[in-house]
Amino acid sequence: xxxxxxxxxxxxxxxxxxxxxxxxxxxxxxxxxxxxxxxxxxxxxxxxxxxxxxxxxxxxxxxxxxxxxxxxxxxxxxxxxxxxxxxxxxxxxxxxxxxxxxxxxxxxxxxxxxxxxxxxxxxxxxxxxxxxxxxxxxxxxxxxxxxxxxxxxxxxxxxxxxxxxxxxxxxxxxxxxxxxxxxxxxxxxxxxxxxxxxxxxxxxxxxxxxxxxxxxxxxxxxxxxxxxxxxxxxxxxxxxxxxxxxxxxxxxxxxxxxxxxxxxxxxxxxxxxxxxxxxxxxxxxxxxxxxxxxxxxxxxxxxxxxxxxxxxxxxxxxxxxxxxxxxxxxxxxxxxxxxxxxxxxxxxxxxxxxxxxxxxxxxxxxxxxxxxxxxxxxxxxxxxxxxxxxxxxxxxxxxxxxxxxxxxxxxxxxxxxxxxxxxxxxxxxxxxxxxxxxxxxxxxxxxxxxxxxxxxxxxxxxxxxxxxxxxxxxxxxxxxxxxxxxxxxxxxxxxxxxxxxxxxxxxxxxxxxxxxxxxxxxxxxxxxxxxxxxxxxxxxxxxxxxxxxxxxxxxxxxxxxxxxxxxx
Numbered sequence: 239x240x241x242x243x244x245x246x247x248x249x250x251x252x253x254x255x256x257x258x259x260x261x262x263x264x265x266x267x268x269x270x271x272x273x274x275x276x277x278x279x280x281x282x283x284x285x286x287x288x289x290x291x292x293x294x295x296x297x298x299x300x301x302x303x304x305x306x307x308x309x310x311x312x313x314x315x316x317x318x319x320x321x322x323x324x325x326x327x328x329x330x331x332x333x334x335x336x337x338x339x340x341x342x343x344x345x346x347x348x349x350x351x352x353x354x355x356x357x358x359x360x361x362x363x364x365x366x367x368x369x370x371x372x373x374x375x376x377x378x379x380x381x382x383x384x385x386x387x388x389x390x391x392x393x394x395x396x397x398x399x400x401x402x403x404x405x406x407x408x409x410x411x412x413x414x415x416x417x418x419x420x421x422x423x424x425x426x427x428x429x430x431x432x433x434x435x436x437x438x439x440x441x442x443x444x445x446x447x448x449x450x451x452x453x454x455x456x457x458x459x460x461x462x463x464x465x466x467x468x469x470x471x472x473x474x475x476x477x478x479x480x481x482x483x484x485x486x487x488x489x490x491x492x493x494x495x496x497x498x499x500x501x502x503x504x505x506x507x508x509x510x511x512x513x514x515x516x517x518x519x520x521x522x523x524x525x526x527x528x529x530x531x532x533x534x535x536x537x538x539x540x541x542x543x544x545x546x547x548x549x550x551x552x553x554x555x556x557x558x559x560x561x562x563x564x565x566x567x568x569x570x571x572x573x574x575x576x577x578x579x580x581x582x583x584x585x586x587x588x589x590x591x592x593x594x595x596x597x598x599x600x601x602x603x604x605x606x607x608x609x610x611x612x613x614x615x616x617x618x619x620x621x622x623x624x625x626x627x628x629x630x631x632x633x634x635x636x637x638x639x640x641x642x643x644x645x646x647x648x649x650x651x652x653x654x655x656x657x658x659x660x661x662x663x664x665x666x667x668x669x670x671x672x673x674x675x676x677x678x679x680x681x682x683x684x685x686x687x688x689x690x691x692x693x694x695x696x697x698x699x700x701x702x703x704x705x706x707x708x709x710x711x712x713x714x715x716x717x718x719x720x721x722x723x724x725x726x727x728x729x730x731x732x733x734x735x736x737x738x739x740x741x742x743x744x745x746x747x748x749x750x751x752x753x754x755x756x757x758x759x760x761x762x763x764x765x766x767x768x769x770x771x772x773x774x775x776x777x778x779x780x781x782x783x784x785x786x787x788x789x790x791x792x793x794x795x796x797x798x799x800x801x802x803x804x805x806x
Contacts, residue, residue, distance in 0.1 A: 251542035252535050255510055256303055258310040263300050264506045264534055265498035269293075272493045273304055277312060280354055280468050288491045290462045290469040292362075294476045295495030298533030301472040302360055304495075309356040314468070318358040355467040362458060362471040362479065382420045386440045394418070401432045459483045462490050481743060484754045497532025506534065507541055516541065519549035525557055566591075569648075570599045570666040574607035577656060579649030593644045594628055597621070598669035600647050606667065608655045616654040620646050684747045691738045715748035719757040735761050 257263055260270050273293070279286035293301040309316040391397040394412050398404075403411035409427045412418050422428050422437055461469055462485050471490070473479065479486040504527050511518060522544065530537035544553040569589060573580065589596065601621050608614035624646035631639040685708070692711065693703035715731055717723070735745055742753040742762060751757050 251538045257307050260307050260311055263304055265502045266495045269493050269495050276491050277308055285466055289465045290490040292476055292490050292492045293472045298535035299495040299498055301495050305358045305470045314354040314356045316356050357467055357469045359471050362473050383440055384418045384420050388415055401430055459485050481753050498534050500527050503527050503534055503537050516545045517549045519553050522553050566599045567666040570603050573648045573652040574655055577652030579645055585644050593640050596647055598671055600651050602669040603666045613655050617651050620650040620654045684743050688744050719749045719751045732761055736763050
């Protein structure tokens with residue numbers, strides 16, 4: 239894309255400089271080539287085997303820009319649904335589903351081959367799979383007061399007559415619809431009895447709109463199978479999709495984007511700064527690139543923010559000029575290698591985080607930087623003392639204790655670990671506890687969803703549901719993925735799944751299996767009819783030598799609700 243954008247353009251820099259050709263994208267040449275190869279498969283009359291493509295990568299590396307550039311380059315119509323839109327099952331089927339089965343309008347001179355509509359679903363990994371979701375909300379879409387009154391009365395004269403507004407009255411009458419406000423405010427006519435009744439009806443008017451995303455993944459999975467138009471999904475992590483349904487592995491092509499090389503980011507920013515005549519102070523461009531971490535969108539936002547400022551200290555202050563090396567790992571290495579006391583203000587300025595976030599870093603690395611067991615014990619004792627201050631600060635809301643905890647975590651731990659400055663181990667490890675919490679975030683979220691549903695059904699608090707109800711349900715589901723299985727337990731498990739409306743991920747968490755496994759699908763009310771039932775010894779997991787009992791003696795699998803089990 240030639241660097242020729244009008245300086246008077248008021249759009250954000252990320253929109254002004256968005257490329258409209260794949261070859262103009264910065265970085266990730268292999269991913270761009272794979273995307274173009276997938277698009278070439280749509281040149282025929284019939285859809286290819288893989289009708290969707292999943293663009294995976296961190297924010298700001300060009301996933302959405304690549305999809306937009308592809309549509310512009312091929313002359314395809316673009317239908318986009320991003321995170322700001324309501325993307326529940328109904329919305330996706332209404333917008334993306336309709337676009338995926340209809341023919342595109344040939345409105346572009348760039349088109350080569352059949353007319354296509356590129357359906358872009360941004361941040362698809364943030365959607366909910368089940369048809370019901372705790373986060374789903376239904377709100378009432380407001381309507382302007384002027385439009386409401388115009389629809390009710392039809393003419394201004396009828397409105398004036400209904401409210402009793404006369405030319406010489408205390409309340410000024412409306413001359414035209416333009417003089418009727420869009421909201422009531424504190425106008426004098428708002429005290430009239432007829433007006434108050436209309437205002438009450440206006441506040442209750444509007445259209446109910448669901449703003450949640452329940453059922454979104456299910457609708458997308460159906461689109462991947464049946465779309466007759468190219469479908470692009472952008473995600474930061476593709477695991478929520480592949481765990482939900484195998485269709486995202488078998489019917490969609492996955493293309494990975496990686497953080498952009500700092501040299502490419504530097505070249506792009508320098509070209510844009512020259513084109514828009516932005517003067518940069520010494521070291522400012524390098525600071526922007528260092529802060530971005532391969533995120534070109536973040537770098538463009540920083541450049542856009544400092545563009546109106548003259549080169550010098552103003553640009554540095556706006557950027558913060560925080561050294562990327564002085565993060566948690568850098569500060570941890572420094573305090574444990576070159577011991578001295580750090581003021582809490584200095585630590586806060588370097589990390590911009592509370593001391594609670596520094597504690598796991600120091601605790602993890604004290605054993606690595608200690609010279610011997612005695613120094614290791616002394617260092618961990620200081621860390622324990624700092625943790626005590628942090629606990630008291632949280633419990634009593636006495637955040638003045640943070641300063642004591644900060645000094646103990648920095649100078650206190652550093653002086654306890656070693657008696658003199660040294661190079662030490664020289665490399666701080668990421669806290670294993672935080673890493674494990676990050677890896678188990680998805681599974682913990684699924685367990686929390688089961689706890690919420692159990693608590694709502696049994697009228698228990700979340701803590702009681704976790705302590706009482708969840709262990710019972712887990713014990714009931716334990717072993718159902720393996721043979722032999724009790725038909726009574728299988729039937730009760732199916733009733734619980736139906737009563738609580740558990741999703742495939744939640745059932746898989748209780749079974750200790752995969753969401754796409756036959757054991758999970760057999761417990762779901764919407765499971766495939768051709769799957770072997772759980773109480774059938776020929777199902778998955780049964781011993782190979784066992785044969786299924788005759789049809790006449792096989793116990794029928796009947797799904798009943800929880801209340802019926804108490805009646806036998």
